[in-house]
Amino acid sequence: MSEAVVQSRYRVEGMDCASCAAKIDTAARRVEGVVDIAVSVTAGTMTVDHRQGTDMAALAKRVGSLGYKVTPVARGSTSAPENAPATCCGGDHSGHAHGHAHGEHDHHHDHSHGEAHGHHYEHGEGPWWATAKAKLTIACGVALGGAFLVAKLVPDMASWLFIAAMAVGLVPIARRAVMAALNGMPFTIETLMTIAAIGAVIIGASEEAAVVVFLFLVGELLEGVAAGRARASIKALAALMPRTALLETGGTVHEVPATSLPIGSVILVRPGDRIPADGTIISGQSSVDESPLTGESVPKAKAAGEPVYAGTINQDAAIRVEVTKGAADNTIARIISLVEQAQESKAPTERFIDRFSRYYTPGVMVVAALIAIVPPLFFGADWDGWIYKGLAVLLIGCPCALVISTPAAIAASLSAGARKGLLMKGGAVLETLGKITKVAFDKTGTLTEGKPKVTDVIAGDRGEEEVLRLAADLETGSSHPLAMAILLEAQRRGIAAASASHARAIGGEGIEGEVGGESLFLGSPQAADRRSPLGADIRDRIATLNGQGKSVAVLLAGAKVAGVIAMRDEPRADAGEGIGALKALNVGAVMLTGDNRVTAEAIAGWLGLEPRAELLPQDKQTIVAELRGAGHIVAKVGDGINDAPALAAADIGIAMGGGTDVALETADAAILHGRVGDVAAMIALSRATMRNIVQNITIALGLKAVFLVTTVIGITGLWPAILADTGATVLVTANAMRLLGWRGR
Numbered sequence: 001m002s003e004a005v006v007q008s009r010y011r012v013e014g015m016d017c018a019s020c021a022a023k024i025d026t027a028a029r030r031v032e033g034v035v036d037i038a039v040s041v042t043a044g045t046m047t048v049d050h051r052q053g054t055d056m057a058a059l060a061k062r063v064g065s066l067g068y069k070v071t072p073v074a075r076g077s078t079s080a081p082e083n084a085p086a087t088c089c090g091g092d093h094s095g096h097a098h099g100h101a102h103g104e105h106d107h108h109h110d111h112s113h114g115e116a117h118g119h120h121y122e123h124g125e126g127p128w129w130a131t132a133k134a135k136l137t138i139a140c141g142v143a144l145g146g147a148f149l150v151a152k153l154v155p156d157m158a159s160w161l162f163i164a165a166m167a168v169g170l171v172p173i174a175r176r177a178v179m180a181a182l183n184g185m186p187f188t189i190e191t192l193m194t195i196a197a198i199g200a201v202i203i204g205a206s207e208e209a210a211v212v213v214f215l216f217l218v219g220e221l222l223e224g225v226a227a228g229r230a231r232a233s234i235k236a237l238a239a240l241m242p243r244t245a246l247l248e249t250g251g252t253v254h255e256v257p258a259t260s261l262p263i264g265s266v267i268l269v270r271p272g273d274r275i276p277a278d279g280t281i282i283s284g285q286s287s288v289d290e291s292p293l294t295g296e297s298v299p300k301a302k303a304a305g306e307p308v309y310a311g312t313i314n315q316d317a318a319i320r321v322e323v324t325k326g327a328a329d330n331t332i333a334r335i336i337s338l339v340e341q342a343q344e345s346k347a348p349t350e351r352f353i354d355r356f357s358r359y360y361t362p363g364v365m366v367v368a369a370l371i372a373i374v375p376p377l378f379f380g381a382d383w384d385g386w387i388y389k390g391l392a393v394l395l396i397g398c399p400c401a402l403v404i405s406t407p408a409a410i411a412a413s414l415s416a417g418a419r420k421g422l423l424m425k426g427g428a429v430l431e432t433l434g435k436i437t438k439v440a441f442d443k444t445g446t447l448t449e450g451k452p453k454v455t456d457v458i459a460g461d462r463g464e465e466e467v468l469r470l471a472a473d474l475e476t477g478s479s480h481p482l483a484m485a486i487l488l489e490a491q492r493r494g495i496a497a498a499s500a501s502h503a504r505a506i507g508g509e510g511i512e513g514e515v516g517g518e519s520l521f522l523g524s525p526q527a528a529d530r531r532s533p534l535g536a537d538i539r540d541r542i543a544t545l546n547g548q549g550k551s552v553a554v555l556l557a558g559a560k561v562a563g564v565i566a567m568r569d570e571p572r573a574d575a576g577e578g579i580g581a582l583k584a585l586n587v588g589a590v591m592l593t594g595d596n597r598v599t600a601e602a603i604a605g606w607l608g609l610e611p612r613a614e615l616l617p618q619d620k621q622t623i624v625a626e627l628r629g630a631g632h633i634v635a636k637v638g639d640g641i642n643d644a645p646a647l648a649a650a651d652i653g654i655a656m657g658g659g660t661d662v663a664l665e666t667a668d669a670a671i672l673h674g675r676v677g678d679v680a681a682m683i684a685l686s687r688a689t690m691r692n693i694v695q696n697i698t699i700a701l702g703l704k705a706v707f708l709v710t711t712v713i714g715i716t717g718l719w720p721a722i723l724a725d726t727g728a729t730v731l732v733t734a735n736a737m738r739l740l741g742w743r744g745r
Helices: 018-029 056-064 132-153 155-182 189-202 206-238 331-344 348-379 383-396 400-419 427-433 443-447 464-475 481-492 525-531 536-547 575-584 597-607 617-629 644-649 661-665 677-712 718-741
Strands: 005-013 034-040 045-051 069-072 244-249 252-257 266-269 279-283 286-289 300-302 319-323 422-424 438-442 453-459 501-506 510-515 518-523 551-557 560-568 588-592 610-612 634-638 652-656 669-671
Touching: 005 056, 018 034, 018 045, 018 056, 018 400, 045 056, 056 069, 132 155, 132 206, 155 189, 155 206, 189 206, 189 348, 189 383, 206 718, 331 400, 331 422, 348 383, 348 400, 348 427, 348 677, 383 677, 383 718, 400 422, 400 427, 400 677, 400 718, 422 427, 422 677, 427 652, 427 677, 438 443, 438 617, 443 588, 443 597, 453 464, 453 481, 464 481, 464 510, 464 518, 464 551, 464 560, 481 551, 481 560, 518 525, 525 551, 536 551, 536 560, 536 597, 575 588, 575 597, 575 677, 588 597, 588 617, 597 610, 617 634, 617 644, 634 644, 634 677, 644 652, 669 677, 677 718
Parallel strands: 438 588, 438 634, 588 610, 634 652, 652 669
Antiparallel strands: 005 045, 005 069, 034 045, 244 252, 244 266, 266 319, 279 319, 286 300, 422 669, 453 560, 501 510, 510 518, 518 551, 551 560
């Protein structure tokens, strides 16, 4: 019988690029018992699926030997790293995994018992220039500056002085190159740097070798400063969580850590406070600013019985909230977890680049060797000159910029989307969204509010206000959606409803009762007509209202028609604009609903999209399959419950919902605040990301091509070669980071 597979999660400090991740992945997979590895650069984590009994200490030691600091993450705790602005691929810090990295994470994560369940972030210690990576770069720079000065005074010692200055930076780089080679990755940037620097010394270019090593370290530092911003964006989500909460026990209120709140406990949230847990209001009413979570700028009015979410801000008055989710499972914790998992799953482009770079780096080494050897050996050219050119080609060939081009853009994009309430589960989802040509919307709760509203009150022999008051009297206490619509409209108009006497529901017809001694009936036009025949003008009005997709209730007072009330599940405020935004992106839209054809056509006509009505869940699935069969890339947007088959059948399933379990977990992507326009925003973000990736790859390969030609014909040498590599990587990273500032349409 095979051993059970268990999962362990580690924080990896000093990891900042895709090559770091590849290095860690390769080393960890060589440990016996490891089944699978997922490394997230942006989250700073390594998730290991392994058999029970696997020596995890040996795994941590092996990864640590590459220069990273590895610490286990308690279950339910966050793993995203801290405030260090930039980090450096490496623990005590020297060169970097793919070479790129970036000032050290000198911060410590202290997960005490109470914090093990919940996302808890410490503040980073010190600015970027106090990190170990920065200290190494400064030391190398000082040594190089000293070598220049002393060489002016003692020219005979120049060569040895520059070799000593170079060694300050190169020894840690070379050590990590050796460790990477022993762990199955011989072709890392450290390897290329080490060969190039030592080769330069051998041919007497020790001054250039020292400068190249220093420039390499500076480049890593610059990249780290830029790359740290993507990590900070997830950290910003965790920062929304208050550290403490006011817990009510036995009639008293006392302050406790927010992470310790048990489900079912009651907390007091004062005006101006952030809500410390997901819960339901049990008393009080206030407006709540949900913008930190959803990007929705207008505060929402909340009253008893309504849900509130961790990290949102109570504005007007004190409320008492019953906690419904533990700290590890609240909305923010789940969003952070979702974004972290998304960043661990690679996009197709990223997987291709990874495969490409696996052959690209050894290929560069072969080409550099041929450039160094063939002209002198076969054509009698100068050995020193061509070895110098070969070493320059070796440096130009560093794959850093290419390797980081895709993951940096995708990580920034996923983070920017999450801050806007757009959650995408991974690079593959993000990449596919931009290719969508048809969006299939569910109607109820997606394009519409999901609850009917009174749209028309038509007076018969009573005034409008009285018709509504009498209907509300009859419906008081009912939880039927149409009854709720009447009661809400009466409340909105300031009409106080009193219970009717002898009220009783009549199955399939309506409700009857007495108010002030007068007998009343509120029900369907057919049932009302049987009790008291309706006049031709009333029938025409009802037919018109039905033609607009509205449900109609007739109020009879005695034998007379007191009035007519029409209700409809109205489109969301931004539904028309959202469909228009899709059309602007050349994306078609279709509405799939189980509702009747008349209602569906009325709503679809108003929104300007094609309706398909009277569908069962399996019919929706069939239509999605037909659209795909016709060559469309299809996104299905629904509430994630009755739409599950269709969501699964589509290329991308998008769940609409305000932080609900289903919205966060059912589909490929989720729109937290239910704005129809956010579907177009998601597609626009994907397209912006893919444009960014193309720009990055063009920068990375374009600069290399230019400097390859200029080096071979003798215009540029070692310094420009390393500047080209470092410059390309910094440009690519900075370009990707622009996506963090994405503001939507």
